[in-house]
Amino acid sequence: MVGIVIVAHSNKLAEGVRDLAQQMVQGKAAIAIAAGTDDPANPLGTDASKIFQAIDSVYSDDGVVVLMDLGSAILSAETALDFFPDHQKENIYLCEAPLVEGVLSAAVQATGGGNIESVTEEARNALNAKTSQLGIDTTLKDAxxxxxxxxxxxxxxxxxxxxxxxxxxxxxxxxxxxxxxxxxxxxxxxxxxxxxxxxxxxxxxxxxxxxxxxxxxxxxxxxxxxxxxxxxxxxxxxxxxxxEENASILTPLSQKDKGVRESKQNRNVLEGIPVSSGIAIGNAFIYRPVIPDVQEYGITDIEIEITRFRNALDEVKKDIETLQRETKKSMDAYDASIFESHLLYLNDPALVDHTRDIITEQLINAEAAWETALKEMINSYKSIGDQIVRDREVDLIDIGSQVMSKLTGKPRTHPDPDEPSILIAQELNPSETAQLNPEKILALCAEKGNKTSHSAIVARSFGIPAVFGIGERLLEIEETTTLIVDGNEGIVIVEPDNDTLKTYRKHQETDTAAKQKAVTRTLDKAVSVDGTVVGIMANVSYTSDIKYALEHGAEGVGLFRTEFLHMNRTTLPSEEDQYKVYKEAADLLGNRPLTIRTVDIGGDKPVPYLNIIKEPNPYLGWRGLRYCLDQIDVFKTQLRAILRAAYDRNVLLMFPMVTTVREMRAASAIINEVKQELSQDGYTFNDTIKIGAMIETPSAVMMAHRLINEVDFFSIGSNDLTQYVLAADRTNSKVATLGDPFDPAVLKMIHDTIVVAHNAGKRIGLCGEMAGDRLALPLLLGFGLDEFSMSPKLISEWKEALRSISAIKAKELAREALQCIAADDVKHLCSEFLKDI
Amino acid sequence: MLSQNDIIRWIKTSATLIAENKDHLTDLDRAIGDADHGNNMDRGFKKVLAQLDGVKEKDIGSILKSVGMALISSVGGAAGPLYGTFFMQAANAVNAKQELSDTEVADFLLAGTHGLINRGKTKPGDKTIVDSLQPAVITLKEHIDAGEDIIEAMRQAVIRAEQGVQETIPLVARKGRASYLGERSAGHQDPGATSAYLILQALLEAIKSH
The missing domain is CATH 3.30.1340.10 (HPr-like)
Incomplete structure (x- = not known):
């Protein structure tokens, strides 16, 4: 039963109220009193420790409602609440109802078996009877x-x-x-x-x-x-x-047929871009941001804090306006106007002025003030209990978390699903995808995005089926709806019937069986049917991935990313910290190669302590090797750590985003400086470390014949190379089809670079997405690529595919592909080639 | 620099000043409230003194926490949870320290002030404790940040607190019992702002006799 606590200045008052209420319910209510002081000379007052004891005496998990008279009673009750642990605190309600009417109503409701919500609600409404009896017109008074x-x-x-x-x-x-x-x-x-x-x-x-x-x-x-x-x-x-007829946004999917393809089996099928293969069956989990708990701290300079707050609002406004412009191009004006309401939140005095007041009056940081203002607003939404209003909460949280993210400089936080589920998202940005827990995710579905977006790459590396670019209809799916995600065909089936489920379960089983077979042979060499052996390397971000990679047949690491070492922190990782990581990675590999890429960060992933800020054109901006050459301290710290770890170990060094020969020479000069400094400092290091350049820019391809003289090996970064060659931003879904690595322009670049490397007698690998794509396998094999570096998950099936391909025939295919004029033609050739096997 | 002994002296001096001004505070409260502030505060600090012996060997955080708890459970009026929270939050800011640097003194008072403001959901201009306490603590912080000696910084803070007390006279109360009087509360000095001034005055005296 819900407990009731009466807090009053006068013990007589509290006892009177209690007796009145108990009379109504034959003494069955659990009512405790905290009233008056222990000082007989001054008996009127309240006492937080008494209130604590009173609440405690009637506490159960059913909850306790506390009714107070006025003034210090309220403050003392709030103070008493602080003495309870959080899990109890949330069951204790301080109710604003008038004391006498409130206690009476609460007692009746509680003894009738009401829960804490209904008891509180009943107490709140207690004044209504009196109001209507006296014929008071509250409307007039309010006005x-x-x-x-x-x-x-x-x-x-x-x-x-x-x-x-x-x-x-x-x-x-x-x-x-x-x-x-x-x-x-x-x-x-x-x-x-x-x-x-x-x-x-x-x-x-x-x-x-x-x-x-x-x-x-x-x-x-x-x-x-x-x-x-x-x-x-x-x-x-x-x-x-x-x-008019546009008000479809809230109509549930089941009642809507516009845009939803009805097939013969009468199922709801949503179409999108298949970005990661495989089939998943499970329940929908709507991936929404939450307002994070932030650290509250005192401030002394109000101006600075308010400026920070204002800047964060402005940044979010700019983001929304950009999105609005982009969206307007492709949608009708009505749809794009949803952004207007988002902008209104950012100008709303009830949020913005209130936050400013909290900062000024409580002298606390902007994050904490914004959190308080948001949570108050969300609570007022909740208290209305109207479903449509509660749906607006989602907008508010969306906007609120964007502002919070600007303030804290951290990505938005999202809760993980409790059960493994199919994630439904509007769009997944890299920092958010990095937080995903792959064990809780059966499949990824996104309204926006495409095959080359960063989150697609992550999905593939997790081996999770994914369909992107599904469009607005996706967001109409409700939480826990059963879904089938077919990452091979790029479709999502909403609430499938039993027959469909059966069919897809069978598909799933066949898939799993094929995977099993590949896994048993994964440690065998990667060799074509006619005996050509290639190197199979793993792309990894953490040392913890290396064991997994080796178990899955990797012959080494072709790309060791060092971004994660540098992200999500506030200071530069020390030379010693880095040295330990590199050394550990190399030791795990035994004498197999570890190719470390120096830090490749740019304005798409801002890192404040590295001076990396958001840029309008991050992919054409200050990133990769250009950044390192400007930030000598960051660069040298990393080089020292790598060179030391490379001592007596099979470690290779490579630079990302090399654009000019001069850059490469400058980098080599710095390596020489670092070597000198290391020997002066008395460290052991690898004096003959092999150095490579990543070929990711068209300029590097055109100058490959000169670049090759500066290095020991090349590694092609096909993702960036594709976006630079075709001038198609890989984060922009509208140009996704253009940015296709199968485009003959990209293939020519890859082919020519391979030729240059081989003519110089040097090795060349490819560590982009393309390396793990089975459709690209015969092409790259035909070009003569020496090394394929891919996500460890893909290795076993990739090796299995190679085992049935003839390198001689692949060479013919490659020649033919270079004659094509479009990516689709190349892909058609490749799939025909693979079908014949 | 403030030692654990200085803190004890501060609390004792506060109790003395409150006792000496008990009737004055009650008179102020009679004009616009329920005529109990002086008695309430005096009862609270008597309880504080009674419990002080038990914790005087402990660290500063424990001492302040004991002061806060004593006030919360004995003052009776709104000042109980307000000053109680002030000392509890201040205690959280210093934890197990045996002595405080000048900066830490300003910071723990600031932490306590934040706690009190949050508890009362009040702001400067509402005619409350905050009107003298908050500007005084900020003044202290500014002077200490500027590298001034703690005695001088605290002297400036007390001057600012006194000014804050005077500033409450024309205000219309927006919080507490006095707010029931509305416009009629203007023209009277706020008893809460006055007791806060006394407590800061006590700190200055404790520091001076260091």
Missing amino acids: EQEVHGPADSTQEIVLPVRNKLGLHARPAAQFVSTASKFKAEIFVKNLSKNTDFVNAKSINQIITLGVRHGHQIMIAAAGSDASDAILSLNKLIDSNFNE
Whole structure:
């Protein structure tokens, strides 16, 4: 049973209230009292430790509702709450109801078996009986209190709201935008729900009115342009917010057939781009950000804090405006206007001014103030209990977490699903994907994105099926809906029938069986049917991946990324820290090669302590080797660590994003300096370490014949090379089809580079996505590539594929492919080639 | 630099100053509240003194925590949870330290002030404790950050607190019992701001006799 605690200044008062309530319920309620002081001379007062004991005496997991008289009673009750551990605290409600009526109602509800929510709710409503008995018109009183200005200038209008959505989402945004154009003070209330007046210029407050289709609202305005304001708002409402047939956003998928393909079996099928193969069956988990708990700390300079806050808001506004512009190009104006409501949140006085007030008054940091303002707003949404209003919470959290991320400089936080599930996301950015827990994810589905987006690469490296670029319809799927994700075909089946499920379960089994077979032979050499042997290397980011890679047949590491060593921290990793990591990695590999790539960070993944900030054009910006050559300290620290770890170990060194021969020479000069310094410092190091250049830019390809003289080996980074050759940003889904590594332009570049390396008698590998793509296998084999470096997960199946291919025939295929004019033609050739086997 | 003995002296001096000004505080409260602030604070600090012997050998955090708990459970009025929270939060900021640097002194007072403001959901201008306490603590912090001697910094803080007390006179109360009076609360000095000033004055005296 829910417990009740009465907190009052006077013990007599509390006892009286208790007796009154117990009389109603024959003494069955669990009521405790914390009232008065222990000082007989001054008996009136409250005491937090008494309140703590009282709550404790009636506490159970059913919850406790605390009713207080006034003033210190409230402060003491809040203080008492702090003495409880969090898991108990959340079951204790401090209720604002009037004491006598509240305790009575709570007692009746609690003894009737009500839960904590209903007991609290009942207590809150306790005043209604008195109000109506006395015939008090609360509407009138509110209007007098809330609408300022002389009464004769206040203009009012009562209107029915007839559009489908009511005052939510876009209509709410349009309403607030219109109201904000006027100087007049404008207030609105929902007459149908008997709410108080709220500020018409606050999106959050408008949403809390919970105005649905058919409700009556009253608008009151005071000020010089009050009548114009009322006229405009009247017009807007009369026009039904130009909603017409567009109001489909909230219609559940099952009731909608527009854009959903109905096949013979009558199933809902969503189509997208297949980015990672495999089949998954499971429940949908909607991947949404949450507001993280942030550290609160005191500040002394209010100005600095407010400026930080304002900058964060501005950055998010800019992001949204950019997105809005991009979206407008491809969608109709109505759809893009959803961003307007996002922008309104960022201008809402109820959030923004409130945050500023918290910073100024409580002298706390912007993060903590923003968190408080957001959580207060979210709670007020929650307390309304209207589903549509609660849906707006998602928008608020979306915006809130974006601002928080700008403030903290950390990626947004998302909860993991409890059960392994199919993740439904709008878009997955690299920092967010990096946080995913692969064990909890059966498949990835995203509204945006494509084959080359970073998250697709991660999905493939996890071996998780993924379909991207599905479009807006994806986001209509509700949590826990059963889904089939077919990463081979690029489709998502919503609520499949039993037959479909059966068919796909069979597919899954065949898939698994084939994988099993490949795994048993994975440690065998990678050799073609006619005896050509190639090197199979692993791409890894952490030393912990190396064991797995070796078990899956890797012959070494062709790409050891060092970005993760440098990200998600606030200071440079020390030489010693890095040395330990590199040494450990090399030792795990025994005498197999470890190819370490120096840090490859740029403006797409900002790292404040490395001076890497967001750039408008990060892929053409300050990154890779260019960055290292400018940041000598960062560069030298890493080189020292690598050279030391390479002593007596099979470690190779390579540089990312080499653009010019001079850069390569500058890097070599720095290596020589570092070697000198190391020997002066008395360290042992590898004096003859092999050095490689990554071939990722068209300029490096064109100058490969000169570059090769500067290095011992080449490694082609096919992902970046593709985006630079075709001038197609790989994070932009609109140009995804253009940025195809099978494009003959890219293939020519790869082919020519291989020829240059071989003519100089040097080895060449490829460590991009393409290396693990089975469709590209015969092509690259035909070009004569020496080394394929890929995600360890892909190795066993890749080796298995190689075992059935003839290198001689692959050479013919390669020759033919170079004659093609389009990526599709090449892919067609390759799949025909593989089919014949 | 403040030792654990200085802290004890501060608390004892606070108790003395509160006792000496008990009637004055109650008179101030009679004009705009429930005429109990002086009695309440005096009762609270008497309880603090009674418990002080038990913790005087302990670290500064434990001493402050004991002060906070004593106030929370004995003052009776809103000042109990407010000053109680002030000392508890201050205690959290210093933990098990045996002595505090000048910067740490400013920081622990600031932490306590944040706690008190959060508890009361109040801001400067509401005619409360905050009107003298907050500007004074900020003044202290600024002077210490500027490298000034702690005695001089604290002297400036007390001057600012006194000014804050005076500034409450024209204000209309927006928090606490006085807020029930609305406009009629203007023209009276706030008893809470006054007791906060006394506690800061006590700290200055404790530091001076170091």
